[in-house]
Amino acid sequence: MTRFSGVTPSGNATLGNYLGAIRRWASEGRPGDLYFVSDLHGMTSAYNPQRLRVLARELLANLVASGIEPDQVFVQSDLLPQLGALTWILECTCSFGEAARMTQFKEKSNRRELEATPVRVSLFTYPVLMAADILLQGADEVPVGEDQAQHVELARTLARRFNGAYGDAFVVPRAVTPPAGARIMDLADPSRKMDKSARDAAGVLFVMDEPDLLRRKIRRAVTDGLGRLEYRPAEQPGLANLLEILAACTGKPVRETAGGFGSYGELKEAVTEAVIEELRPVRERTQELLADTAELDRIRARGAALASERGAHRLAAARRLAGVG
Ligand code: TRP
Secondary structure (H helix, E strand, O other), X not given: OOEEEEEOXXXXXXXXXXXXXXXXXXXXXXXXXXXXXXXXXXXXXXXXXXXXXXXXXXXXXXXXXXXXXXXHEEEHHHHHXXXXXXXXXXXXXXXXXXXXXXXHHHHHHHXXXXXXXXXXXXXXXXXXXXXXXXXXXXXXXXXXXXXXXXXXHHHHHHHHHHHHXXXXXXXOOEEEOOOOXXXXXXXXXXXXXXXXXXXXXXXXXXXXXXXHHHHHHHHOOOOOOOOOOOOOOOOOHHHHHHHXXXXXXXXXXXXXXXXXXXXXXXXXXXXXXXXXXXXXXXXXXXXXXXHXXXXXXXXHHHHHHHHHHHHHHHHHHHHHHHOOO
């Protein structure tokens, strides 16, 4: 059983990425699991190459610092030759209509068109690269958020189709959606998910933020004028989000977190302390890893070697069956 997922370096890791995905990957880690930094996916819209490189490295360090085994992480671009080859084979397995139906593509391409920025072909083919990520590693379980479930479904369709048409090369994967909860919203706009690539980071808590900065952002978090300390996500989304964060950091059920505070200010104090303590070990370990260039290079090279070894026979089989190897 291989569980497999990726995180795209479109920005620094947020508290939402950590609580909603990375922390769970680390705590549920089993020997065959594999996690990666999907830097190639960060190229589907205008980006800065130097920043992409730095972010990919920091995210890799975040994954290891969070407790994922160093042998179970890699950076996607280290497998570029294999992934490029498999993406082509899978593009020849995928219909135009299937790719055009992807909700994320429709939304993102609409937005780009409204902003009059060009839509890159890679934005369209990105789910096929994602399928290549998954199928190359023979993953069977892919934990992703709702927004990525359709892409995993496509990977599943392509695996089945290829196996049926040419012969068995691929494990057929399925999406596993993590249990509800820990959907962390932007502190300045609780109707929006906390997003690492948000333009305005005032309401985004980053894993690498210093305690002082976390404190300031949480103090300014949007709440309401009701002065009622209860968990009511529909009426009091800002407050509910703070309670969710507190619950996720302390391990208590969210409905039990509201009691005991005299004011919103007191609650914010408690959230601040909980977030600082939750992130401190990850931030400090990440800093150590980033400072130890040789060690991080070694982890990265080993992760790449293991993942590429693991994928080699599947790519070879797919090429042979497809008549191009
Ligand atoms: N597209 C995913 C995201 O933006 C990241 C990702 C890329 C991924 N390849 C993957 C996740 C393969 C799971 C499996 O969140």
